[in-house]
Amino acid sequence: MKGYPRREFLLRALATCGTSLLVPIVPVGGARNQQSRTDAGRATQRAQTAADYFGGRTQAARAVGSAYLRQLGLDTSAASIQQATRATTTAIERASSQQKAIDALVAAVRRDFQEERSVQVEGWILSRTEAELCVLTLLPATN
Amino acid sequence: MFIDARTLADGATLEADVCVAGAGAAGMTIALDLRAAGLSVVLLESGGPERVDETQVLSEGRMIGIDTWNIRAMRIRALGGTTGHWAGWCRPLTPQDFEARDYVNLSGWPIKYSDLLPFYRRACQTVEIGEFDWNSAARAKATGRPLLPVSANIDQRYYQFSPPTRFSRVYAAALEQAADVRVLTFANVRDIRLNQQRGRVESFDGRTLEGTTFHVHAGRYVLALGGIENARVLLASRSQQPEGVANGHGNVGRYFMEHPHYYGSVGVVHPAALDLSFYRRAPSDLKRSDGTPVEVLGALGLAADVSRSEKLLNFSATFQGVGAGRPPSGKAQxxxxxxxxxxxxxxxxxxESGATELTVRSEQSPFRDSRVTLTDDLDPLGMPRVALDWRIAPEDDVRMRxxxxxxxxxxxxxxxxxxWVPGDSSRFVWRQDPGGHHMGATRMGTNPSVSVVNADSRTHEVDNLYITGGSVFTTGGDSNPTLTIVALAHRLADTLKRATASPKKGA
Structure with missing residues (x-):
């Protein structure tokens, strides 16, 4: 017997009940998938920008990023990374190109030091943006 | 002339315009200045021409607070005093060091930087460095060694290096030839005798290790025995007053300060191409009076307005191992x-990158519980030995970080x-090594309730008794103290000249 796929069956069944409340369900589910794909794309972009900022050499940055997350009491999950890097991700997303993003980050790092937005990670005095970039380099390994 | 006190008749009496106890950098400077003014001087020195164990033993004591250096070995009892092992680092205190800072306990000297300036100029000659010129930009330009490209929030500064001047070698001959200066060697001040009203010194009573006693009567008396011994002799002179001399307010020995030295405790990584040559000790365009170049060494501190707005203590940081290309040691990372x-x-x-470490020389704030006291142990002269309870106010450590x-x-x-800066976690080591700079135990001030001497270096309580040396520092800044000690000695010599010329009692 060729059966309906379970999800389609449920939708048909509910549609016969005449409820209009379920109409939005289809587009919402699609949006979630799309959103998820978009989030993954953004994460990749952020990680790539962070990697590019460090000249493509991310071993040191990943070590610092892990230490910074530990210091904040966070794990290396995507949610934690997102939570720890809000200011920097905004700066990345505002830039119109990868190069402009990196230029903006270089300026942000200096500005952090000038405006007392530094953090101390295992004793090293770093710019907050710099520490957040280190965290972003952890993204590919966690998603 | 030199007289071995062991050859004096027991109970001998000597007279002079001024009696100076201690023939180190300060005492010799005063004696030479007074000689030039035609005053007669008796200069008492516990040791002889060279350091010997028999007299060094008199410096033994205990460290009961921060315990890092050997209290006996750090101080030299011989002609020239501790200049016998001085490393020659010279830099004046800054104008801000003399000012009151509301966040530094009991800060604010009763004299200004400008008051000391002419004496700093004289001191530069005495300790054989170049002229009194501390302009880093000019030095960098003249030497071709650039300053770091940092903002004006950083004060770029430098040390000048004395050869170093061994005062016994450089100035003993002049003292020997001076008929009006009698230098008594192996002569220890055993007691300060006051008049009946306790307002003036009548004599310095001395003794040799062999038991010969002597008395020096003078119009004015100076203690120039060093940052610890000045306090010790005042406290131990209790034949007439149980609390000792000039100690009615209990301040003698208190507020002892050092310069905490944080050796290589801060790690720095930098591009290998960064030019750090200004921060390496090297000859400069500055010249000594004999024309030889003076070595300088660059350092970093904070601009005065930054220190003030952040409520920080002063410090100077030098790069360690610049050019060696070695990474910071384990403790500095x-x-x-x-x-x-x-x-x-x-x-x-x-x-390519490079790495080095910073050695930080820091100010400490005056702290009443940091003090020189006496023990029940007696030295061979029968004087109580010293106990040094060096402490640092807890907030100082926070400020330095x-x-x-x-x-x-x-x-x-x-x-x-x-x-890399040590955090406050116990696994970080923030070593508080000292510089052997003993300051503050008979501090200068206008208020007798928190000081021992006034702006003229005269004790508040005893009219004709003066004290000089590191012990009169109100606050210590971060600069090595010898240049300031010699400047204060020149200044005191001028004060004594004026006072001796004046018929008025005291200064």
Missing amino acids: SDAIPSSTAQELLMRGGG RAMVVLARELGAAGIART
């Missing part, structure tokens, strides 16, 4: 993130370095 990792972070994939963070930020903002 994190275990989890070694300097190699920080270097990679800084360089962002381009160029904060100062290092501010410095690190400035280096970061300039894009030239990332800096």
Whole structure:
């Protein structure tokens, strides 16, 4: 017997009940998938920008990023990374190109030091943006 | 002339315009200045021409607070005093060091930097450095060794190096030839005898280790025995007053200060191309009076307005091992993130990096519980031995860490370095080594309730008794003290000249 796929069956069944409340369900589910794909794309972009900022050499940055997350009491999950890097991700997303993003980050790092937005990670005095970039380099390994 | 006190008749009496106890940098400077003014001087020295164990034993004592150096070996009882092993680092206190800071306990000298300036100029000649010129930009230009490209929040400064001047070698001959200066060697001040009203000194009573006693009567008396011994002799002179001399307010021995030296405790990574040559000890365009070049060494501190706004203590940081290309030692970096990792972070994939360490010389704030006291142990002269309870106010440590963070930020903002600063976790080692700089135990001030001598270096309580040396420092700044000690000695000599010429009692 060729059966309906379970999800389609449920939708048909509910549609016969005449409820209009379920109409939005289809587009919402699609949006979630799309959103998820978009989030993954953004994460990749952020990680790539962070990697590019460090000249493509991310071993040191990943070590610092892990230490910074530990210091904040966070794990290396995507949610934690997102939570720890809000200011920097905004700066990345505002830039119109990868190069402009990196230029903006270089300026942000200096500005952090000038405006007392530094953090101390295992004793090293770093710019907050710099520490957040280190965290972003952890993204590919966690998603 | 030199007289071995052991050859005096027992109970001998000597008279002079001024009696100076201690023939170190301060005492010899005063004696030579007074000689030039035609005053007669008796200069008492516990030791002889060279350091010998028999007299060094008189410096034995205990450290009961921060215990880092040998109290006996750090001080020399011989002609020239501790200049016998002085390393020659010279830098004046800054104008801000003399000012009151509401966040530093009992700060604010009763004299200004400008009051000491003419004497600093004389001191430069006495300790055989170049002229009184501390302009880093000019020095960098003249030597071709650039300053770091940092903001004006960083004060770039330098030390000048004395040969170093061994006062016994350089100035003993002049004293020997001076008919009006009698230098008594192996002569120890055993007691300060006051008049009946306790307002004036009648004599310095002395004794040799062999038991010969003597008395010196003078119009004015100076203690120039060193930062610890000045306090000790005042406290131990209790034949007439149980609390000792000039100690009615209980301040003698209190507020002892050192310069905490944090050797190589701060790690710095930087691009290998960064020119740090100004921060390496090397000959400069400055010349001594004999025409030989003076070595200088660059250092970093915070600009005065930054220190003030951040409520920080003064410090100077020198680069250690510049040019050696070695990484910071284990103590100057994190275990989890070694300097190699920080270097990679800084360089962002381009160029070679370097690493070094900072040695930080710091001010400490006057702290009443940091003090010189006497013990029940007696030395061979029958004088109580000293116990040194050196302490640092708890807030000083917090301020120094904060100062290092501010410095690190400035280096970061300039894009030239990332800096490792010890955190407050117990696994970080923040070594508080000393500089052997003994200050504050008979501090200068206008208020007798928190000081021992006035702006003229005269004790508040005894009219004709003066004290000089590191012990009169109100606050210690971060500069090595010898240049300031010699400047204060020149200033006191001028005060004594004026006082002796005046018929008025005291200064």
